[in-house]
Amino acid sequence: MSQHARHCDHAAQTEARDDAALRFRDLTLGYGDHAAVHHLDGTIARGALMAIVGANGSGKSTLLKAVAGVLRPMSGRIERSSGLRVAYLAQQSEIDRSFPARVLDLVSLGIWPKRGLLGRFRGEDRIAIATALSAVGLEGFSDRPIDSLSGGQLQRALFARVLLQDADVILLDEPFNAIDAKTVRDLVSLIHRWHGERRTVVAVMHDLALVRETFPETLLLARRAVAWGETAKSLSAENLLKARNFAEAFDDSAPWCEPQRA
Numbered sequence: 076m077s078q079h080a081r082h083c084d085h086a087a088q089t090e091a092r093d094d095a096a097l098r099f100r101d102l103t104l105g106y107g108d109h110a111a112v113h114h115l116d117g118t119i120a121r122g123a124l125m126a127i128v129g130a131n132g133s134g135k136s137t138l139l140k141a142v143a144g145v146l147r148p149m150s151g152r153i154e155r156s157s158g159l160r161v162a163y164l165a166q167q168s169e170i171d172r173s174f175p176a177r178v179l180d181l182v183s184l185g186i187w188p189k190r191g192l193l194g195r196f197r198g199e200d201r202i203a204i205a206t207a208l209s210a211v212g213l214e215g216f217s218d219r220p221i222d223s224l225s226g227g228q229l230q231r232a233l234f235a236r237v238l239l240q241d242a243d244v245i246l247l248d249e250p251f252n253a254i255d256a257k258t259v260r261d262l263v264s265l266i267h268r269w270h271g272e273r274r275t276v277v278a279v280m281h282d283l284a285l286v287r288e289t290f291p292e293t294l295l296l297a298r299r300a301v302a303w304g305e306t307a308k309s310l311s312a313e314n315l316l317k318a319r320n321f322a323e324a325f326d327d328s329a330p331w332c333e334p335q336r337a
């Protein structure tokens with residue numbers, strides 16, 4: 076049995092209690108034998124609006140994938156509050172735009188959790204889809220092929236899909252990367268709306284000014300948590316310097332790091 080497989084034995088996802096949406100317990104994540112995020116402990120409260128920030132390769136996407144359930148922990152665990160519905164928006168670069176689909180097909184995938192794969196759409200679903208498209212400024216775009224959309228329009232369509240998913244936790248991986256300023260403003264408004272509805276929003280972000288403006292809470296990651304809490308404190312000059320020093324010291328050939336046991 077590989078070390079990875081052994082560590083996956085600890086990966087059972089258990090339930091988070093009280094006001095936590097998600098809780099990380101000595102969570103280590105990675106690929107094969109290489110850990111990308113080490114020994115993360117912490118809680119994401121219900122209704123949190125949180126950014127994950129860090130250098131390239133610091134483990135941000137890896138953490139989001141694990142929360143989305145796409146990647147199993149190497150060791151430690153993620154506790155979720157019971158019945159939690161999670162929506163995950165991957166980086167645009169991971170989305171196949173050449174797939175022959177219309178905006179309507181893409182956005183209506185958000186209804187699946189409700190109707191199931193083979194479920195038929197009802198009148199109310201068609202109204203919900205039209206409302207979601209209008210909320211992201213894409214009225215009249217239903218029949219447009221997705222390969223004809225600009226980056227900003229595609230991101231709007233993907234946000235419409237998230238809207239329809241009606242999830243408790245919304246995970247966004249670099250949602251504003253290479254997106255025009257008007258679209259960023261409109262989608263930030265949508266994030267504020269979700270926050271107002273007490274949904275939990277966690278976004279991987281690169282633009283620190285936008286993080287300071289929009290997200291009250293920040294996890295600064297450098298393969299481990301450098302800081303996690305109030306954004307102004309997490310993004311202090313001292314913490315950013317620490318994160319940079321860690322990032323410069325990343326060594327992909329470093330040996331697998333054993334979880335510390337009490």
Ligand SMILES: Nc1ncnc2c1ncn2[C@@H]1O[C@H](COP(=O)(O)OP(=O)(O)OP(=O)(O)O)[C@@H](O)[C@H]1O
Nearest residue numbers: 106107111129130131132133134135136137138327
């Ligand atoms: N599918 C994969 N297989 C193997 N290694 C991977 C895989 N995905 C990511 N990694 C490695 O895991 C580490 C963390 O990657 P991750 O994508 O989580 O970083 P990130 O902080 O999101 O970076 P970026 O800002 O560039 O998107 C990197 O060393 C990366 O090379």
